[in-house]
Amino acid sequence: MKNKLIVNTDAPNEIHMTRTFDAPRHLVIEAMTKPELIKRWLGGKRATVTHAECDLRVGGSYKWVFLLPDGNSFYFSGTFREVSPERVVHNERFNEEPDESLVTSTSSMRILRNSIGLAPAFRTVRVAAGKILPEHTAVNSGSDAFEKYVVNERSWAFTFPTPAPPPTWVVPLLENPNE
Amino acid sequence: MAATLDLTLSALADPTRRAIIARLAKGEASVMELAAPFAMSQPAISKHLKVLEHAGLISRGRDAQRRPCRLEGAPLRDVNAWVEKFREFWESSFESLDDVLDDLKKRDRKRAKRARATKAMKGKTS
Numbered sequence: 001m002k003n004k005l006i007v008n009t010d011a012p013n014e015i016h017m018t019r020t021f022d023a024p025r026h027l028v029i030e031a032m033t034k035p036e037l038i039k040r041w042l043g044g045k046r047a048t049v050t051h052a053e054c055d056l057r058v059g060g061s062y063k064w065v066f067l068l069p070d071g072n073s074f075y076f077s078g079t080f081r082e083v084s085p086e087r088v089v090h091n092e093r094f095n096e097e098p099d100e101s102l103v104t105s106t107s108s109m110r111i112l113r114n115s116i117g118l119a120p121a122f123r124t125v126r127v128a129a130g131k132i133l134p135e136h137t138a139v140n141s142g143s144d145a146f147e148k149y150v151v152n153e154r155s156w157a158f159t160f161p162t163p164a165p166p167p168t169w170v171v172p173l174l175e176n177p178n179e
Numbered sequence: 180m181a182a183t184l185d186l187t188l189s190a191l192a193d194p195t196r197r198a199i200i201a202r203l204a205k206g207e208a209s210v211m212e213l214a215a216p217f218a219m220s221q222p223a224i225s226k227h228l229k230v231l232e233h234a235g236l237i238s239r240g241r242d243a244q245r246r247p248c249r250l251e252g253a254p255l256r257d258v259n260a261w262v263e264k265f266r267e268f269w270e271s272s273f274e275s276l277d278d279v280l281d282d283l284k285k286r287d288r289k290r291a292k293r294a295r296a297t298k299a300m301k302g303k304t305s
Contacts, residue, residue, distance in 0.1 A: 005273060007266045015265060019273055023280040027287070031279045041279050044271025 018155040025085055025107055025152040038064065051075075058083055062090065078103075092158070102159040107152055183235070184261060187254040190234035195219070196227050203237060203250040213248065 008016040021028050031037045035052035042049045043066055050073070051065035063077040074095055082089035086107055093100045191197055199213055214224040228248060231237045235254050240247040 002274065003277070005266060005270045007262065007269075009262055015262070017266075017269060019269075021273075021277070021280055023284055027280055027283045031276055031283060037279055037283075041275035042272050044268070044273070044275045046268050046271050 015158040016155065017158075018153065020153045023152060028107070028152045028154065029085065042066075056080060056083055056088075102157075104157045104159070105154060106156075107154045183254065184257055186234045187236065187258055188261075190230050190236055191258070193227065193230075195224075196231055199224075199227060199231065199248075200236065200250065200255075203248055207240070207247040207249045209245045209247050 003020045003022070006018045008018075031041065033054050033056045035054055038052040038054065039049045042052070042064060047066040047068050049064055050067045051063070054060075054062040056062075058080055060083075061077065061079045063075055065073060065075040067073050077093050078091040078100070080088065080090045088105045090103055091100045092103050191200070195217060198217070202208060202213060202216075210221055210224055210228065213228070214221045217224065228237065228239075231248075232239060235251055237248045238251055240249065
């Protein structure tokens with residue numbers, strides 16, 4: 001079953017999205033920050049990442065270059081302001097636009113209860129279903145059964161400058177001729 | 180499309196204007212009626228209405244005295260489409276990410292298996 005992406009636009013100048021991944025956090029972080037892995041998923045069926053660079057540390061920068069099916073290309077770039085397993089903050093710029101948005105990504109590990117009850121590995125570490133686990137618990141567990149039941153819920157907040165309109169970076173997506 | 184969207188979004192970037200939109204969603208209203216819930220003068224509200232009208236978010240009636248304001252749906256539908264594109268982009272990306280994560284999980288399981296096998300071998304030899 002696909003995990004659902006929840007997009008919330010209740011807050012002014014902010015788009016908030018949340019999604020659960022059926023994998024421990026360290027793998028989600030790996031997939032989201034290693035350029036060769038980013039190229040495999042970012043853009044999905046809508047765009048291809050032709051170039052990716054990512055220096056995941058405070059002050060480090062990133063750049064994703066996208067190619068659309070119509071041959072148009074655009075990129076996002078920014079600098080990391082905060083980096084921890086729980087929270088990553090970076091600014092985001094579309095091409096050379098002066099406006100930039102702030103992207104705050106937060107993450108929480110969660111254990112899922114299956115239909116039978118808790119996985120055996122959980123009983124040994126005595127954690128209740130739904131409790132947020134510190135990163136090292138999952139990493140050091142070394143159990144396949146354990147990993148299966150650990151999910152990473154991530155939230156992103158895209159904050160746009162006020163009162164200026166959001167940057168124009170979604171426009172190429174809006175004008176996708178394949179629609 | 181892009182320029183119109185910019186206009187709509189900048190018109191919506193103000194909380195008073197969003198409140199006016201929310202009020203007009205319930206039905207048309209005069210400037211006086213719209214100003215009532217705000218601690219704002221009618222000319223201040225009129226200024227906001229001009230911005231909304233310029234963005235095509237509202238229209239004004241012909242009645243010279245009352246000039247009731249009416250919500251226009253088209254620009255809001257564009258904003259909706261904008262958010263929908265955003266959602267589709269990330270939804271599609273994350274579905275691909277799920278596949279990458281499956282591969283990484285497989286890789287880690289293989290690694291763990293190999294590590295256990297190596298450990299067992301070492302146990303036998305020592």
